[in-house]
Amino acid sequence: MDESVNLAFQFEPALIEEIEAFGELRSFKDGELIMDYGKYIRMMPLVVKGTLKVLKKDDNGNEILLYYLSSSETCSMAYSCCLEEKKSVVKAIAEGDLQIIAIPHNKLDEWLCKYPSWKNYIMRSFNERFSELLKSIESIAFHKLDDRLIAYLKEKKRLSGSSLVKASHYQIADELATSRVVISRLLKILENNGKILLYRNEIKLLQGFDA
């Protein structure tokens, strides 16, 4: 665990020792649940490797993608949930292979005043998560679906490092909270405009896709 912790997070040495002592390295496979609606959260996940996505559901069961977390990031909503022993209002799912360090909830608060680098990390995370949520709101409130779809595909490309995005129209529709037919329609338009190529379960982003 040593190197991975050292690498990305830039914690002070004493804190890294504590993390090694109390943190638990966990692995997840694609689609496995890290957090779920209504479950109590007893640890905060630090992403070591891979990506996870965070979703929100409403009363009617509609789900929407909030944001992705990748290396060295964390879900700060989990943080305040832990402190107040609340149930999770979001779901977190591994997107591909994922490794996290689970920090037990009783350490979170203890470290806050003990290690400045921990406090900074937590505060920075809060800020980043706020930004993500604001970006989501902006996207949903002001952008049409085709723009959101393009942004979605770009994000997938960024996270995977490949311009071949693996996803069915169904999945995309779910994460953007719309229907499959609509996504197929918009994708087809993008294809006709020479932006992408469509295959079964795969979408190839071509040059000039971002334009």
Added chain:
Amino acid sequence: MDESVNLAFQFEPALIEEIEAFGELRSFKDGELIMDYGKYIRMMPLVVKGTLKVLKKDDNGNEILLYYLSSSETCSMAYSCCLEEKKSVVKAIAEGDLQIIAIPHNKLDEWLCKYPSWKNYIMRSFNERFSELLKSIESIAFHKLDDRLIAYLKEKKRLSGSSLVKASHYQIADELATSRVVISRLLKILENNGKILLYRNEIKLLQGFDA
């Protein structure tokens, strides 16, 4: 300032003394700006009396209401902004007469480890703000405009304590990020259904409005 601080926030005595020493009581009138886009934030506002609303704008100038803050609440986004000396990405406006205590940014961090009641307050605020943002996302993503309009009117009633909501169709349209014509249309439908009465700059919510 004494009583007001004591009342709502439930801080420990030593912290209240510090707040009295370093906090600055400020008053705003309806419509006055507390924070604005792109401005650096050097203090965190604790709401003592009245209500303020927090808005977000996108690149094209479209604005949307994020949430309201009232007594004993605070904008925790300001908190992390202060720490990292960032510019504000939101705007805060007084809704009616408003009193806040402005906490200077250099105290925020200092108090965090010094006063447990401060830390708890900050963490609780983070959590509440996350909840508000998630509620916003849910509302925008899953609910039709008529539902959002009803929720908006209810919130206005809750905050003002009066079932006579003072607002022009224009203002409402702005805050819900739509157009005046659309709001007029929906309000008229509500009136025809016996839920509300429409006057110039005023909307009367009738019995059974929530149903």
Added chain:
DNA sequence: TTTCTTGTGTAACATATGTTACCGACGCCC
């Protein structure tokens, strides 16, 4: 091979929301 499941393409239609234009009502100020 056949069968089954899942994914995709497409049409036709329903609905919500955005847009433009115009009119009249109200309140304010001179």
Added chain:
DNA sequence: GGGCGTCGGTAACATATGTTACACAAGAAA
């Protein structure tokens, strides 16, 4: 009173998105 700006009502139309239905293709399973 008369002029003026803001506000609200309404129609007509444009567009984006949601919905349903059906056909076919690709791959998995039998």
